[in-house]
Amino acid sequence: xxxxxxxxxxxxxxxxxxxxxxxxxxxxxxxxxxxxxxxxxxxxxxxxxxxxxxxxxxxxxxxxxxxxxxxxxxxxxxxxxxxxxxxxxxxxxxxxxxxxxxxxxxxxxxxxxxxxxxxxxxxxxxxxxxxxxxxxxxxxxxxxxxxxxxxxxxxxxxxxxxxxxxxxxxxxxxxxxxxxxxxxxxxxxxxxxxxxxxxxxxxxxxxxxxxxxxxxxxxxxxxxxxxxxxxxxxxxxxxxxxxxxxxxxxxxxxxxxxxxxxxxxxxxxxxxxxxxxxxxxxxxxxxxxxxxxxxxxxxxxxxxx
Amino acid sequence: xxxxxxxxxxxxxxxxxxxxxxxxxxxxxxxxxxxxxxxxxxxxxxxxxxxxxxxxxxxxxxxxxxxxxxxxxxxxxxxxxxxxxxxxxxxxxxxxxxxxxxxxxxxxxxxxxxxxxxxxxxxxxxxxxxxxxxxxxxxxxxxxxxxxxxxxxxxxxxxxxxxxxxxxxxxxxxxxxxxxxxxxxxxxxxxxxxxxxxxxxxxxxxxxxxxxxxxxxxxxxxxxxxxxxxxxxxxxxxxxxxxxxxxxxxxxxxxxxxxxxxx
Numbered sequence: 001x002x003x004x005x006x007x008x009x010x011x012x013x014x015x016x017x018x019x020x021x022x023x024x025x026x027x028x029x030x031x032x033x034x035x036x037x038x039x040x041x042x043x044x045x046x047x048x049x050x051x052x053x054x055x056x057x058x059x060x061x062x063x064x065x066x067x068x069x070x071x072x073x074x075x076x077x078x079x080x081x082x083x084x085x086x087x088x089x090x091x092x093x094x095x096x097x098x099x100x101x102x103x104x105x106x107x108x109x110x111x112x113x114x115x116x117x118x119x120x121x122x123x124x125x126x127x128x129x130x131x132x133x134x135x136x137x138x139x140x141x142x143x144x145x146x147x148x149x150x151x152x153x154x155x156x157x158x159x160x161x162x163x164x165x166x167x168x169x170x171x172x173x174x175x176x177x178x179x180x181x182x183x184x185x186x187x188x189x190x191x192x193x194x195x196x197x198x199x200x201x202x203x204x205x206x207x208x209x210x211x212x213x214x215x216x217x218x219x220x221x222x223x224x225x226x227x228x229x230x231x232x233x234x235x236x237x238x239x240x241x242x243x244x245x246x247x248x249x250x251x252x253x254x255x256x257x258x259x260x261x262x263x264x265x266x267x268x269x270x271x272x273x274x275x276x277x278x279x280x281x282x283x284x285x286x287x288x289x290x291x292x293x294x295x296x297x298x299x300x301x302x303x304x305x
Numbered sequence: 306x307x308x309x310x311x312x313x314x315x316x317x318x319x320x321x322x323x324x325x326x327x328x329x330x331x332x333x334x335x336x337x338x339x340x341x342x343x344x345x346x347x348x349x350x351x352x353x354x355x356x357x358x359x360x361x362x363x364x365x366x367x368x369x370x371x372x373x374x375x376x377x378x379x380x381x382x383x384x385x386x387x388x389x390x391x392x393x394x395x396x397x398x399x400x401x402x403x404x405x406x407x408x409x410x411x412x413x414x415x416x417x418x419x420x421x422x423x424x425x426x427x428x429x430x431x432x433x434x435x436x437x438x439x440x441x442x443x444x445x446x447x448x449x450x451x452x453x454x455x456x457x458x459x460x461x462x463x464x465x466x467x468x469x470x471x472x473x474x475x476x477x478x479x480x481x482x483x484x485x486x487x488x489x490x491x492x493x494x495x496x497x498x499x500x501x502x503x504x505x506x507x508x509x510x511x512x513x514x515x516x517x518x519x520x521x522x523x524x525x526x527x528x529x530x531x532x533x534x535x536x537x538x539x540x541x542x543x544x545x546x547x548x549x550x551x552x553x554x555x556x557x558x559x560x561x562x563x564x565x566x567x568x
Contacts, residue, residue: 030359030389031375056375056437077420077435081335081373083564087434094432106421108440109358110393117390129398129445132483133417133474135467136436139426157484187377188360188386243377245386250376252562 006181007231011041011282014203014233018169019047022071026053026199027060028172029242030190031081032250034060035173035205037238037282043067044276051142053167055112055191059241059258062087063276066268068099072142074165076109082255088262098265105143106136111162113191115146118164119198125161132160170199173239174223175247176304177204178212181229184221186304187245196224205233207247214305237286237294246304248297254289311543313497314454314566315551316515318344319543321406321452321495322551329403330354332396334442335373337452338406340554343370347550356396358438360387370557393438398445400488405446407439407470409453409494411460414529415507416451416472416491418443419465426467436469443470444485451494454566456526463529473507480507498523499540504532513538 009017019025019042029035039060042050049071054061057078064070065078066089078090092098107115111128118126125148131137137147137160145163152159172192174183183204185192196202202224209232215222238244241251241258261267279285286294311319321341325331327350333342342355346366355363357374362385371379380386396402410433411419420439424430443449453460472491473480480490494501499514510532511523520533543551559565 031373032359032377057435075435077437077439079434081375082562084336084373085564091432095429106435108436109389109438110398110441110445113389113393129394129441130484131440131444131471133468133471133479134436134440134444135421135426135469136440160484186386187380188357189388190359191389193388194390243375245377245380249378250372252372256562 005179006226006229008179008209009231009233011037011205011233011235014231015041015045015047018201018203021047022049023047024051024053024168026167026170026195028170028192028195029054029056029060029239030192031056031058032188032243032245033173033185033192033239034058034242035171035238036060036240036242037235037285038171038205039064040276040282040285042069043272053165055109057087057090059087059255062089062262065089065093065102066099066262067272070102072103072105074105074107074143076107076112080255080259082250082252083259085259089268092265103141105141105146106139107146108134108136111147115162115165116191116195116198118162119166120194123164125163127159128162130160165198167199168201170196170202172196172202172204172224173244174204174206175244176208176210176214177206177232177234178210178215178226180212181226181232182212182215182222183224183229184215184218185223186221189223193223197228201230202228203231203233204229205235205238207236207238207244209234217305235282238282240289246299248299251297311548311551313515315548315555316540316543317454317495317497318551318554319547320500320515320540321450322348324450324493324495325350325353325404328352330356330401332356332402332405332442332446333374334407334439336408337454338408339371339374340558341406341452343554344550347553348547356392356402358389358392358441360389360392362387370554370561372561372563393441393445397441400447402447404448404450405442406450406452407442407446409451409470410455411462411465412451412453412472412494413461413465414463414509415474415476416494416503416509417465417468417474418451418470418472419467420469421467423466439470443472443491445489447488449489449491451491453494453496456497458526458528461527473503476507498526508532510534511537513540515540516542
């Protein structure tokens, strides 16, 4: 850990350096701040056998699963929340093993939040609220020790506890970052503050790189201090089609487009060809989206500071 | 102007909205519950505080209708944007919520909700999204109202294949025995047929029906022989203002890519 400047990588470099086949990676975002640009680069580089941890799977996880990048998935839910319509690739993988079968481990959002908090604090477990009787308490796939019920040392009812989760790598979308890696999030933060702290290594994908004075004017917005951040990627529109609070809104039309195209395997392949491979990189994706569309989605035209 | 008769789906939204009292603190899950809250705000409950699992506190009718709690138009003008520890544990779990609204597309005799898998877990016939915070809404939420837009008996099996959000589990004292707090567990279910409640043993029964709904229709919609309350009530017809509020919200929802039922 250091307080010096952090390497600023392109997405291509970051995926090449940090995400080999078989990597365990927690991807940030809770149906907002989903770093879709990162997932697209993983798909372009043809990664296989990943263990993906993501609280709200959404379109991002659906695409990674459909592209055959994922072997194991720990998540709270996977869907396309506009409509809503199913996450078609996720369904095909679980129901029919297409393009490959995946192992799914499930926890509710509250339980997974506590597991990440335990990991972040390096505690042996965290108590949570009762979940016995629920399917994801009984059903264990690749984390057989995810939860247990213990007697309370202080009397009263038995207590459900969750084991700590410390993802080997975290990749999180943030709004702005300085060259020291001090990374700020605006708006709701879901589990992000402690999930970033739970990860053993942390990369941030920021909408913009700002002067450190901007960060220091509002230090309470820093969700990950620089000493926890290993490298920085700066990628505008990285969270599209999800929201990036204060930068741009959820792109409903793109969610709908993806929902329609991904309904068949052939359509999903066309989506990848048009929006991921042919685009070349995320700047190409944004160019394809077009200026007019981007202006419609922008939350503001002036910078925050 | 001729006011078209309310559809049963519209009646469902209104019946849910009427269950919300002004001044309450609500914890709201995605989809139809969000529309019910907006209808209530337009009609009789302008002073609601709505909490979402992502940490947003929403204390007014937002200018733009959110497609889900994580559609951040929900955060516009918010008095607080926090995170999941605040929302699920400090607010919902700590009992600071008067009423909790959860969509229940598949729900059984004891109010257990399945949003995970139909069929065997390892080889499901249909894979659904999973829990999200739905488990916490059902396990921790006070004044829990379930909402289902379905009247298909497949949406109301005797026992769900998978319990995503625990209701009264096997009925009787199951819930209490496993350490769930008193005051939690589903209080009612609202669907296009009317309002359903749960008896002391945790079993669902028909309490009040929308006008024109027959008992035979009710029985045919459930996968178990559902009990009809001894004095099953009749829910009031919507007023012109109520129906206008529901239709305005549905118009906005359609603009925001909501998939709406035909009728």
